[in-house]
Amino acid sequence: MNKIPFVTKEQIAEIAKTYPTPFHIYDEKGIRENARRMKQAFSWNPGFREYFAVKATPNPFILKVLQEEGCGVDCSSLTELMMSDACGFLGTDIMFSSNVTPEEDFRLAKKLGAYINLDDFTHIDFLEKVAGLPETICCRYNPGGKFQIANKIMDNPGDAKYGFTKEQIIEGFRILKEKGVKEFGLHAFLASNTTNNEYYPELARILFELAVELKEKTGVHIKFVNLSGGVGIAYRPEETPSDIMVIGQGVKKAFEEVLVPAGMGDVSIFTELGRFMLAPYGMLITKAVHEKHTYKEYIGVDACAANLMRPAMYGAYHHITVLGKENAPCDHKYDVTGGLCENNDKFAIDRMLPKIDIGDYLAIHDAGAHGFAMGYNYNGKLRSAELLLREDGSVQLIRRAETPADYFATFDFSGLFDKK
Ligand SMILES: *Cc1c(COP(=O)(O)O)cnc(C)c1O
Numbered sequence: 041m042n043k044i045p046f047v048t049k050e051q052i053a054e055i056a057k058t059y060p061t062p063f064h065i066y067d068e069k070g071i072r073e074n075a076r077r078m079k080q081a082f083s084w085n086p087g088f089r090e091y092f093a094v095k096a097t098p099n100p101f102i103l104k105v106l107q108e109e110g111c112g113v114d115c116s117s118l119t120e121l122m123m124s125d126a127c128g129f130l131g132t133d134i135m136f137s138s139n140v141t142p143e144e145d146f147r148l149a150k151k152l153g154a155y156i157n158l159d160d161f162t163h164i165d166f167l168e169k170v171a172g173l174p175e176t177i178c179c180r181y182n183p184g185g186k187f188q189i190a191n192k193i194m195d196n197p198g199d200a201k202y203g204f205t206k207e208q209i210i211e212g213f214r215i216l217k218e219k220g221v222k223e224f225g226l227h228a229f230l231a232s233n234t235t236n237n238e239y240y241p242e243l244a245r246i247l248f249e250l251a252v253e254l255k256e257k258t259g260v261h262i263k264f265v266n267l268s269g270g271v272g273i274a275y276r277p278e279e280t281p282s283d284i285m286v287i288g289q290g291v292k293k294a295f296e297e298v299l300v301p302a303g304m305g306d307v308s309i310f311t312e313l314g315r316f317m318l319a320p321y322g323m324l325i326t327k328a329v330h331e332k333h334t335y336k337e338y339i340g341v342d343a344c345a346a347n348l349m350r351p352a353m354y355g356a357y358h359h360i361t362v363l364g365k366e367n368a369p370c371d372h373k374y375d376v377t378g379g380l381c382e383n384n385d386k387f388a389i390d391r392m393l394p395k396i397d398i399g400d401y402l403a404i405h406d407a408g409a410h411g412f413a414m415g416y417n418y419n420g421k422l423r424s425a426e427l428l429l430r431e432d433g434s435v436q437l438i439r440r441a442e443t444p445a446d447y448f449a450t451f452d453f454s455g456l457f458d459k460k
Pocket of ligand 1: 093
C-alpha cells in the first residue's frame with residue numbers, strides 16, 4: 041500500500057514558478073467527495089450536520105468549500121467566530137465549543153446566534169452574566185475514569201480538563217431549564233485521532249443513555265447530540281483507515297437501541313470533525329536544499345516544524361513522497377530535517393526513501409488539518425502560502441506567504457531608529 045499524492049512533479053514544478061516552496065496545497069475535489077461521503081453515512085438521521093472544526097484548517101476559502109457541501113462550523117475562539125461570520129455562516133450554522141472562555145467570545149457567539157456548548161458548570165452563571173442565556177444550549181460531558189473499547193484503553197477522560205461531571209450536568213440542565221432554556225444539546229470528546237470504527241458508536245451510546253436519563257430526571261427536550269471530533273485518519277500507508285459508512289451505521293444502531301425506545305427518535309446527530317474532513321486533502325510541499333553526511337544521512341528541506349509541527353511535537357508520522365520518484369526503490373535511509381535550531385525539527389527519522397537529489401520536491405502527506413494551523417514564527421521563520429487545487433485543475437492562492445514585514449508588524453521601531 042502506498043499513498044498517492046494528488047499532484048505530480050510536473051504540476052508542482054509549474055506551480056513553484058509562481059509560488060515558491062514551501063507551501064501547503066489542498067485538493068478541492070478530495071475535500072468535496074469526502075464531505076459527501078460523510079453526509080451519506082449519516083443520511084438516516086434527518087437533522088444530521090457536520091460542523092467543521094475551524095481550528096484544524098482556519099482558511100475562509102476552505103470554509104466556503106465545506107459550506108457549499110452543507111457543513112456548519114465549530115469555533116472555539118473570537119477570531120474563529122469572526123472568520124465564520126465573515127464567510128456567511130449564520131446563527132445555528134455555528135457551534136461554539138470553547139473552554140476557559142473569555143467574556144467577549146461568549147458575547148459574540150450569543151450575538152451571532154450560534155449554538156453555545158458550555159464546558160463547565162460555572163459557565164452557566166458566567167454566560168448568563170456576560171451575554172444572557174440563549175433558548176438552546178449544549179453542555180459538554182466528561183464521564184471521568186478511563187474510556188475503553190473492548191478492553192482497550194482509548195483515553196483518560198478523568199485527566200482531561202474538559203466538560204461537566206455526571207452530577208453537574210444533571211444539576212446544570214435543571215438550573216438551565218428553570219432559567220428558561222428551551223432546548224438542549226449534549227456533547228463529549230473522549231478520544232482523539234482514532235481509526236477504530238467503534239469510537240463514535242461507543243461514544244454515541246454513552247451520550248444517548250445520558251440523554252435518556254437527563255430527560256427522565258429533568259424533563260428537558262434534547263434537540264441534538266454532538267459527537268464532536270476525534271475520528272482519525274491513516275497517517276501510515278499500512279494502517280486501516282476509518283470507514284465512515286461503518287461508523288454511521290454503528291451510530292444508527294445505538295440510536296435505534298437507546299433513543300428510539302425512549303421516544304427520542306427526533307434527536308439530531310451533530311459532528312465536529314476537523315482531521316477527518318481535511319487532513320488527507322492537504323500536503324506540505326517542500327524542496328530538498330541541502331544534504332549532509334555525518335553520523336547519519338540528512339536531507340535539509342526548505343520547510344521546518346514551524347510549517348508543520350506534528351512530527352516535532354508528538355513524534356507524529358507523516359508519509360513522504362519524493363515527487364517524480366514514486367516508483368523508485370526506497371533504498372536510502374534519511375532524516376529529513378528543517379532548519380530550526382531544535383533537534384526535534386525532523387519530518388522523518390531513519391525513513392527509507394528513494395535517493396534524494398538537491399532540488400527534488402517532497403510531498404509531506406496528511407497535512408491538511410492541524411498543519412498550517414499549528415504554525416508559528418520560532419527562529420523568525422515565516423508562515424508559508426496556502427494554495428487550493430481547484431476541481432478544474434487550476435491553482436488558487438488562498439493565503440499568501442508571510443513576508444518579513446508581517447513578522448515585524450507588531451513592533452514599533454520608531455524610538456529604536458531615532459537614536460541612530
Ligand atoms: C479539536 C476539536 C475538534 C476537532 O477534532 P479532530 O480531531 O480534528 O476531529 C472538535 N471539537 C472540539 C471541541 C475540539 O477541541
